Amino acid sequence: MGMPPEPFDTDDPPRDTGSLRSSQRSSSTSRRLPRRTAARKPAFASTLKALDDLAAHGARISVRITDLDRGTAVLSGDDFVTLPVAGLGVVPLLIEVAAAFEAGTLDPLEIIDRSSVERVAVGGVWQHLMAPALPLSDLAVLTASTGDALAANALLARVGLPAVRRRIELLGLSRSALLDRFRDERGPDDAPHFALGSSRELSEVFAALVNSQAVSPGVSAQVAEWLSLNHDLSLVASATGLDPFSHENDEHGLLFINKTGRDDGIRVEAGVLAGPRAGVSYALIVCFDDLSIMHRLRAHEAFRILGTELMEYVF
Template identity: 75%
Template sequence: MAAAPSSDKDSAGSPDSRAARAGATGARRGSGRRRRTGLIRPSFAATLKALDGLAEMGAQVAVCVQDLDRGDVVLAGDDYVTLPIGGLGVVPLLVEVASQVELGTLDPLEIIDRPAPVEVGGVWQHLKAPALPVSDLAVLAASCGDAAATNALIERVGLDAVRARADRLGLSSTALLDVFRDRRGPDDAPRLALGSARELSALFASLVNAQAVSAAVSAQVAEWLTLGHDLSLVGSATGLDPFSHVEDAHGMLFLNKTGRDAGVRAEAGVLAGPRAGVAYTLIVCFDDLSIMHRLRAHDAFRTLGTELMEYIF
């Protein structure tokens, strides 16, 4: 792991949504405060140590942290490498759904039947409702990585459309390859999704900066992602309520998406406070040989979360 901190040298929703406003306001506020106080930025030394430890044990690690105010990368390591990212690959799908809604080619209230059951995750499989509207499916896919909701959206808009959207977003190393499956056969894609830390951080930055397709599309996707329930990795350091963190008493903005698979943990998001705002991605692919191997991987995410909190406050 050669991670090192960098030197300083597509109705999709209202563009004035809470998430978009908070991201832009937080970034501007943070930039001004840094200029006034001249505070020293964290070095991410603990994160580098944790990631180096994982790499020494044979894990593949990729990280990218981008300052939202200045646009430069403040921490990077193998961020160009394409790695499996699990359910994090749903983000380009959400962008395509919001884009089609904005264009009027997809009705957000269109009712879609539940697809063939998958048990890999989510809540729809436990609900009695046999069908849900597109907008609700997007909420389920973004908030809890619901496999059935994600598969239903993929069937509706098509993987080809999602891949074309990814190309237009400039994602050459990031792709949603398949639907969720309980088991992958020889004729199936070997992974749900692949991505690079660099592209995913840039994508999240473009969402909060209203630059992904359009301001309305960016705001809608960011709003869906603020509903995320998985705060067990980087998000654990925020102290936020996993089920209600759109409004925070301390002026913090947080939106994220995690991805999990056998031996894969990934998270990308935006964290902004009074001092700064960042878009971040961390991907760890490890041999899940024991619970300790898994917990070491999780600890690295939490270490990054702690240092990101020091960076933004």
């Protein structure tokens, strides 16, 4: 799977960690979240150790954590490297759908018949529902909340892959791409992956969503609302203690949205986590040899460790 990253270094204060040949990006955009008192500066030592261990076993890793108040990197490593991101690639698709709703070129109540979309069973619930047809707005909810591949393919068929690719360009994402629809099996004539991305750009997209800078405030709010319904809190988000099925309004004042991506040997999560002390946008991509359940659990544990240290940072 390529050369593993260089070892992490945990002695310096939060910075673009050089262990993964990372680079720094400064931000001049205005931010919507209020400034908070200076947060503690954790070393993310446990996260770095877990990622180092994955790298030593041949995993490819891209990680980025950005402080939303400062617009600076708290932690980054190979954040510019483009890697497969599986189902997380639906985020630009959702942005394009929301933009079309706002522009009036797409009717949220337009009904899409399930029989018009080629069957795919890699994930989701629409294939198990009695309803043979749903409006586009409901398909967007299913795509964001349950990673429904059939619903995502229906949205993609309606807006078109070229439109999503143009939207990716307009968002300034030079290292991201939506390559294909979801498929149960990929043949030699199919794109090798559903989507590609880098942790830096994924982190930037989620920051733009909560700061009302993704296309427009209305589009940003709509996509953030869809993503706030995401049920998959099993990776980074497992540390939040939120209810996977009801976490829009947390009584402890935790702002959280996320999206995950999963495929054979691929685990990805990106999102925004904000508490009383600080707010961050984050993204972690891990591509690993899924040779056994232990290899998989080692990758999952790295995400959970990151989640714990992010909670310490924002609280």
